[in-house]
Amino acid sequence: MKSFLTALAITSTLALTQGCASQVKSGEISDTNPTSISNANPHTGHNMENSKKPKEKDNPHDGHNMGDSHDEHGHSQLEPANATAKLILPSKITPNTPVPIAIEIKDKNGKAIANFDKFQEELMHLIVVSDDLQSFQHIHPEYKGNGRFEVQVYFPYSSNYTLFSDYKVAGKAEQVSVLKAPVPGQSPAKPKIDLATIKTFDNTQVNLNLSQSTIKAGQEVHLIFNLQDAATKKPPTDLKPYLGERGHLVILKQSSPLTQADYIHAHAMKNTPDYEVHFITRFPKPGKYKMWGQFNRNGKIITADFWVTVI
Numbered sequence: 001m002k003s004f005l006t007a008l009a010i011t012s013t014l015a016l017t018q019g020c021a022s023q024v025k026s027g028e029i030s031d032t033n034p035t036s037i038s039n040a041n042p043h044t045g046h047n048m049e050n051s052k053k054p055k056e057k058d059n060p061h062d063g064h065n066m067g068d069s070h071d072e073h074g075h076s077q078l079e080p081a082n083a084t085a086k087l088i089l090p091s092k093i094t095p096n097t098p099v100p101i102a103i104e105i106k107d108k109n110g111k112a113i114a115n116f117d118k119f120q121e122e123l124m125h126l127i128v129v130s131d132d133l134q135s136f137q138h139i140h141p142e143y144k145g146n147g148r149f150e151v152q153v154y155f156p157y158s159s160n161y162t163l164f165s166d167y168k169v170a171g172k173a174e175q176v177s178v179l180k181a182p183v184p185g186q187s188p189a190k191p192k193i194d195l196a197t198i199k200t201f202d203n204t205q206v207n208l209n210l211s212q213s214t215i216k217a218g219q220e221v222h223l224i225f226n227l228q229d230a231a232t233k234k235p236p237t238d239l240k241p242y243l244g245e246r247g248h249l250v251i252l253k254q255s256s257p258l259t260q261a262d263y264i265h266a267h268a269m270k271n272t273p274d275y276e277v278h279f280i281t282r283f284p285k286p287g288k289y290k291m292w293g294q295f296n297r298n299g300k301i302i303t304a305d306f307w308v309t310v311i
Helices: none
Strands: 028-030 084-088 098-106 124-130 136-139 142-145 148-154 159-168 174-183 198-201 204-210 220-229 248-253 263-267 276-282 287-297 300-310
Touching (some): 084 174, 098 174, 124 148, 136 148, 136 248, 136 300, 159 263, 174 263, 198 300, 204 300, 263 276
Antiparallel strands (some): 098 148, 124 159, 142 148, 159 174, 198 204, 204 220, 220 276, 248 287, 287 300
């Protein structure tokens, strides 16, 4: 197994500036079925840390385990917040132009929630993807107080966009709210799905290795992103933590419309070779999935995207 573990790896993320409250105009979209990760979403896993059981003081939401039992890897149970999220958009959205948005988090009675806990070094992780899964952003809205988060987003072309807002109400379980942002206009033709397992992103070549040649729904799979410098073909020596982890992995099932059940967010294992980023997860259903692995090369975030087929 040790020899196998020294085998695998991660597309480019956009650097986005923070939005201003005065810029946000009309247009509100609320999530209709927010679900707490701790008790209802089995597709968002926890940091495996080589399957070592975390101590009580450790953050139990360091990633998301796709297993059926949240106690399988020693994750403490926290009560769900049952919060709701409302997305506030400008009345007009122009593709490929900075768009100020706001997300307001409220309790079940409609009262603004004021206090949030950081996880993976941020108060909110926002994943923004187009319906065709060609556009991907992982950004961190700025907290303005009284339950309101703001950020600027670039919607590169006309499409329907899904925003997975991942946050943690203070003392409660981490939660994902799913929001929608339609950008009007003619959507581009869908590109052909590329199932290649070796790709180059900027100055980094990434080789994706799997623990089994065929991925079966519900079966645990080990994903290894093996990194090489594109010029020298040697392991990079400048890998650094990203958001407190060796790497982060977002996976989405090709689906229309995208829902929370299609979303997986995993975090890298520890104690792996310096030039590799390892993840363990499960894919819930058969289908095509796109994965975005992210890692940090000396301050530059590299995002490597790969498609896989699950039977």
